[in-house]
Amino acid sequence: MGNDAERGRGTRGRRWRAAAGVALGCCALFAASTAPAAAHGGTSGRAERYVSLGDSYTSGPLIPRQVDANCARSDSNYPSLVVRQRATTGFQDVSCSGATTEDMWRPQGTNGPQLDALDRDTDLVTVQIGGNDVGFGSIIATCARLGVQDPAGDPCRRSYTSSGVDQLTVTIARTAPRVDRVLRAVRARSPHARVVVVGYPDLLPDDGSGCFPSVPFAARDFPYLRDTEKRLNLMLRLVAAVNGAQYVDTYGPTRGHDMCKAPADRWIEPLRPAAPAAPAHPNARGEQAMADAVLRTLGTRR
DSSP: OHHHHHHHHHHHHHHHHHHHHHHHHOHHHHTTOOOOOOOOOOOTTSOEEEEEEEOHHHHOTTSSSEEETTTTEETTSHHHHHHTTSOEEEEEEOOOTTOOGGGGTSOBTTBOOGGGGOOTTOOEEEEEOOHHHHTHHHHHHHHHHHHHHOTTSOHHHHHTEETTEEHHHHHHHHHHHHHHHHHHHHHHHOTTOEEEEEOOOOOSOTTSOOOTTTSOOOTTHHHHHHHHHHHHHHHHHHHHHHTTOEEEOOHHHHTTOSTTSOTTTOSBOOSSOSSSSOTTSBOHHHHHHHHHHHHHHHTSOO
């Protein structure tokens, strides 16, 4: 028994390490890949039971109408928009601003452990997590502070480089087993559910251009941060595939609507939002775009 358990743990460890290694070294190869559909049980003619897990990109802070002050959760976030297009009953949105993978198992204020919303009767689970494990908030604050000091250079990239190694790349690799653990826990609690991992939308210009001082990052840090987000999304895609979950690309559908665009065209608000949304987060149109991407994956919308 002990040897079998050790072999199982070793297999899982090799599995996510291989996925993370591919994510970090073979981005171009996997950029157009699609994770296989998850096996899931039927609903026996009844409406599906849907649970949404996630962080602030899911909860929709400051987007009207806020229905949970503790978690800054909007009833116009993408899970709520998905529900309006599907025959869903027993919907539970337990996403919460600031959530990390650890908050799947522990309370956040009045929000209980997110995994507690799952049971064997759950049919659909969407999961958007990992950004806070990597440190989205602190990265943005650090890069904005350094960008003002050297607007033409790449001070952010240099600050996250140690002995020639990009520490954000290392952090993304270290986050992979945490996301893997979350997905295995989802599968254990809801073994018949369709599990969908939702990636993060396009935050910065995909062509690597900048918009200092509107977004106060240094010129050469814009492509660095763009590539960091792409590595995070690729890691999520691969960990989803390893766990038999589907992956929803929200980066592609939001490309060209990043925080550098004019207010009428952007779906991600800059550090000083012009529309109701948290800084560097989707506004209502961004949440709609993510909902559309989820619905296309679920086969509800073209």
